[in-house]
Amino acid sequence: METMYQFSRSIRRGKHYDLIVVGGGPSGCAAAIRAARAGKRVLLVEATGALGGMGTNGLVSNWYSLSDGEQILPRGFFWELLLKLADLGALPPGVDPRDLDWQRKLHTGTGFNPELLKMLLDDLCLSAGVEVRFSTRLVDVEIEGKRISGVVTHDVEGFVFRPCLAAIDATGDAVLAHMSGVPCREAGRDTEHIMPPTLCASLVDIDFTRFNRREYEKILQQAVADNEFTQPDRHVPGIFRTGANTAIQNAGHIFGMNALSAKSLSNGYILGRKFVGEYLNFANRRIPGCENSVLVSTATLMGIRESRCIQGVYELSYEDFVNRRQFDDQIGVYNKAVDIHVYDTSDEQWERYLGEYESQDKMGAGEYYGLPYRMLITNCIDNLWVVGRCASSDVKVNGSVRDQPACYVMGEAAGLAASIALDSDTSADSIDVSDLRKELRDGGSFIPES
Template identity: 30%
Template sequence: MEKMFSIPISRRDFMKMTGLAAAGVLAVNTVGMPETVLAAPAGGGHGTIKYAGKEIPVLCSVDVCVAGGGPSGTAAAVMAARNGAKTLLIERGVALGGLAVLGCVYPFMDTHAPDSDTPYVAEVKKRLRKHGIEPFDGVTQQTWHNPETLALIYDEMCEEAGVEILYQTVLVDTVRSGHVIEACIVQTIAGLAAIRARTFIDSTGDAFLSRAAGVPFERGYEKTGNNQPLSFRFEMGGIDIDRLYQHVAVELQEDWCKSKPPYFEIAEAMHRKQRYKLEEFMAKGVESGEITQEEAEYMQAYTIIGKNGVMSMNCPEIPVKFSATDPVSYSKAVTYGRKMMHHIADYLIRHLPGFEKAFISREAAMLGARESWRIRGRHYLVEDDYHDQSRFSDAVCRTAWFIDAHGEKVSEKLPKGGFYEIPYGSLVTKEIENLIVTGRCISASFILQASMRIQPTCMSIGEAAGIAAAWGLSHRIAANEIKWDAIPAAKRSYVSAAKVKA
């Protein structure tokens, strides 16, 4: 019988889900459950699962289910599959890459830590070159890329590894038995369905899978309760980059960004210690009433390699009164941020040389949440770990990106060559045995999270999670009991500096 993808459900049965799932009367072909590390979930081998008083179809049964196809989730899925695990990646959008693609957040910031590129990160950069994108400008150490190209690369990596992807699939809930997640409930284009897995990886960025499973969590700054400000990034096309460079770098003598076109960025941030030449320009807009003080506070833009005359606008920064963890406030932030976006764009078009013929060419498909929810896991990273340059025997990566908590605290950079490590213990919890968490919602304080949240670090965390998930399953070890440093060094993506010194 013809199959949808390679998951064990027929096209005819998949089509039936649309009309029958909500009614709870669907009878699909029997789906065999793989053996679990712990107790086999009740009802294994049945084609439906009871949820909220109804029967819904089991879409598939896999070894590893990754929720969220952002930088860390894609890395986790690829590495789990490469290490022999049957892997499914669920993504609520229509492209992988998360904020890097759907949120217009590029380029990748540099970790500032020596030798921080884990194999997966290095491979992504290599693949960018194969697609004609040279990621390095030779000056800033940032990884410049192109969102459409990056989305294609992630598709290619998943396809080559054998990762199944479910797009337009939204995580709804989990079904838990004791300390084990039996299944996650998702909303697909055809209706509600369940996905069974032996190990789940939460790469949602908002710790949604973890919270749904009852894992303890935090949100916002411990002192104020505020999240970091949201952003609503966008792209502007029709820019004369050479004229802009001439005005900012030559006429205004701004030397903050020392790279030259096609690698060029402009910026100003009134609340930072750094003084920018464009601050006066933005302040004039406030005086004239063309933009508000909120809109003038933060403005940044980067050229996009391969998209001539286009810049990624790292603004507006939406006021902190809007919350990344309150659905009503978040929704109001979208409307508020869009107004800010157009005000800023109009002002630049009217007054900034090089923008005379510019226009808004693209809005991000999601707000940029720098921080929302964070789990409380086996190990809890704190600010002192940054300043003390902490090392851990079970470290999965290293970083030295400065503490960049917008609106709260921005710290000095670590000394050249300095870094701290992120332990596997911050990726797992005491409560759930078959769960690994990746990305910006791992177990860390608000201030420490402001350092580890950048995309290369999140990618390395996801890479390690995928390796660990497959290792645990093949060795019958629960995910939260895996000893990362007990995995052979050749199979790990990162070996701790502490281990090396020992």
């Protein structure tokens, strides 16, 4: 039985901010930078030592499904980032986002250099005037009525109470929203399954003149049938190019891991690193082009696909996805197929996955679904926005909308919405959404009318 310990201390009171953004992943960076550019005093709190979230520390250094075959869908801040990465030489050879053919390739995408993205996000935060605190974790929140009046963080100097006028939860796990009493769906508690995470890794010395992804998949299926792996997992996304001879490896589901349990997460890292070695060894032995590839690093952030999602004012649903629904209050659109990974190693799960991902769900040319503003706000707290993977969405559609490009779009909208709410001294659900949409469009976002 769990016993309780009463914890009571006087802690330092920190500086006052207009907006505190918790979590420096794709959605948090976009939110913080956009709000600071709109003149707000912004603090960005990040638990690790670098920005970019899953895209950098998680080594998920790959963006996919950027175009509907006619145009790039995630524009605005995301487009600015992509062009800057291209100018820094951070995209693989042959990828040029300015090339119209690339822009019009349905579901086009690219890998990127995660270290250069970390540096670029540092620069963009600095130049926008965002104050960033690394190695700083949100540990508590102070609520007055229906408003967050400040958050408690912990860093090398100890606990600090940080007062603020508004807050954005970009933690991926809805940590701030959950602490604030916002109802959330938790994977494993409120659902039958938890989508398994993967610990990704970065590799170097791959000969891409001889590497072929389809070939990798074929050889992998044979190796699974030959019992070469600890677990007979037929669903292995594999190797994705990030540079001239570099790649990330996304291989090895950690079935049963619960990202909301410290013990389960810790055991998951150990198993994840073991899988990294196993799949690299397989690639070295069997995959043309990977014979000499070397492990550079395993991810410092577990690749969590599913944990917590808030129940917001509107829950984006799979039905919305299927109907390519457009909303009056949409702040962007997206078109990635629903990507619900296998829940176990059975053939039924593998067939279920292929059926969903490869066929019925894939959007065709000119198709996309809308991201409504209401999925980012809650009825419980007036000055809170929740963005990225933990925004309000059902299990299935979360398998699409959690992707980084959509997270950047949600973050940008929330950063600007918070700024509008602060300027007009109103709550998240009372801002004039047409003002928000106009400002987003002025910043280059693609927001078709519903």
